[in-house]
Structure formats: C-alpha cells, structure tokens
Amino acid sequence: MENKIKFILNFENVEIEVSPVKRLLDVLREDFNLQGVKEGCGEGECGACAVLMEGDIVHSCMVAVGQVEGKEIITIEGLQKTPRYKVLKESFEDAGAVQCGFCTPGMIIASDALLRKHPDPTEEQIKEGISGNLCRCTGYNMIIEAVKIAAKRGDGLW
Structure with missing residues (x-):
C-alpha cells in the first residue's frame, strides 16, 4: 500500500507516493536520483548511506521513508549547496x-x-x-x- 509522504529534501518541499516501509536510501537513489547516498553494508554500520535528518546523522538504509514525514533530510547533494x-x-x-x-x-x-x-x-x-x-x-x-x-x-x- 502506498501513501503520500511529504518532507523537506535538500531545502525543497517534496511529496512522493510510496510504500511507507521502503528504505529512505532506496527512495533517495531511485526516486530522487541522488547517487551520493551509497549502499555499503545495508545494516547501518558503514556510513556510506549517511544523511542528515533534522540535523542529526542517520543511516538511510535503516530508516523507513514513512519516518521522515514532515522532517528535513539533507544529502551530500544538498550539503553541496x-x-x-x-x-x-x-x-x-x-x-x-x-x-x-x-x-x-x-x-x-x-x-x-x-x-x-x-x-x-x-x-x-x-x-x-x-x-x-x-x-x-x-x-x-x-x-x-x-x-x-x-x-x-x-x-x-x-
């Protein structure tokens, strides 16, 4: 089942219709084409998928996209700005x-x-x-x- 998820991505308001249990890592790479976020271990231990969520570092492979509703996410592409x-x-x-x-x-x-x-x-x-x-x-x-x-x-x- 897909839901509309709204959040701030790299300083812009975004909305996506997606399963809320899909990994944030996959949404960032597949749906927003943000390739600076990498999959390394897939277990939250290597940091290749690190992003900022509300200013704190999180491993996007361990975050379901439903958890980012209304929150600010900054990837390396956003930080470059x-x-x-x-x-x-x-x-x-x-x-x-x-x-x-x-x-x-x-x-x-x-x-x-x-x-x-x-x-x-x-x-x-x-x-x-x-x-x-x-x-x-x-x-x-x-x-x-x-x-x-x-x-x-x-x-x-x-």
Whole structure:
C-alpha cells in the first residue's frame, strides 16, 4: 500500500507516493536520483548511506521513508549547496583524506553534523563523530586532520 509522504529534501518541499516501509536510501537513489547516498553494508554500520535528518546523522538504509514525514533530510547533494561543504571538501582534499571516494560523502555528512555540535572539536570528539563511518582506503588519521582543518577554516559557519 502506498501513501503520500511529504518532507523537506535538500531545502525543497517534496511529496512522493510510496510504500511507507521502503528504505529512505532506496527512495533517495531511485526516486530522487541522488547517487551520493551509497549502499555499503545495508545494516547501518558503514556510513556510506549517511544523511542528515533534522540535523542529526542517520543511516538511510535503516530508516523507513514513512519516518521522515514532515522532517528535513539533507544529502551530500544538498550539503553541496552550502558554504560549509566547500570548507569541508577543500579540507578533505588538503589533508589527503580522499582516495577511492566511496566513504567520502558519508564522512563529510558526519563531519558537518559534528562541527555543528562542536565547532572546535577535540580529537576524541572527532573520533566519536565519525565513528559510524568506515573507510578502507584513506585511514582515519587524515580524515581526523581534515576535520581539524575544517574547524579552523570554517570559523563562524558551524
């Protein structure tokens, strides 16, 4: 059975007729063609499908689209429309924190959520903030450094 689900997606009001139990990940990729949201593990453990829901990081593979009724969802494509993204992107590049790129959208989403809560994070807060995201190529030291750089460069953005 399909329902009309209304929510805010990347700063725009959207409405979709869909089964409320369909995964948000699938709706974002299939119905809205947002390919920055990836399926990695499908179990909420790798972070490749990370999005912001009401400003908090969630794994979209674990969220039924019916749960987002009336809520704001921001994907990496939406974050790209903000000045925060430019700072994060450049910081990740400068720190060498990008290799294959599969985890990068989720890492940037997690970093944005972290920096909005802790604009001047400690290393422990950074580790905790990105802990739900796996990276098999780059290694976490460069990602931690990228977040430190972004925190310094983004003074006032978060």
